[in-house]
Amino acid sequence: MLPEDLQRLSDDMDAADAAAERLTASLTDEEFFWQPDGGTRWSVAQCLDHLVVADGLYGAAMAAAVAHAREQGWMRQGPAAPGFFGRMFADSFEPPVKRRTGGPAKIRPRPGRTRAEILADYRAAHDVIRGAIQDVAELDVNRATFQNPFIPVIRMRVSTGLHVIAAHDRRHLWQAEQVVKALRAAAAS
Secondary structure (H helix, E strand, C coil), rough: CCCHHHHEEEEHHHHHHHHHHHHHHHHCCHHHCCCCHHCCCCHHHHHHHHHHHHHHHHHHHHHHHHHHHHHHCCCCCCCCCCCHHHHHHHHHHCCCCCCCCCCCCHHHHCCCHHHHHHHHHHHHHHHHHHHHHCCCCCECCCCEECCCCCCCCEEEEHHHHHHHHHHHHHHHHHHHHEEEEEEEEHCCC
């Protein structure tokens, strides 16, 4: 059984899976790949594929920190809680999007992927994160740090990374919802 704070993070992954399923269930393949504003904004497919790549990079970076914490015997001292700046960073990803930014090239959606591949990889990425959450249940994820895979000069707590992943998923699921709204509005006009 997970501590309550980690269970909430695992539940966030479950909620993201359910939201993606609800969002995509009624879309045709054409709608899944449709890009608003004449193709200048991401499709639902691109939002989800971006999350697959970003979650994978964060997960891999955190795995080394978790292994180090285990080697050092850093046992859990309290809830997985980002510090002040970590909380601000995680909160900056929460929807609704206040400021649009271009993501680093290494986490841009990959072209040529099928709907089935994207959805399967999305679920698999969350399975890995849920496994990581289970894996850290007894460790001090506030002490274990990793190099931010996108801003290498910044070290982050594993607890911050877990909160960032959850908030980042909510951000791009919200973005995907906006795409579906734009799609429905375009179809109605």
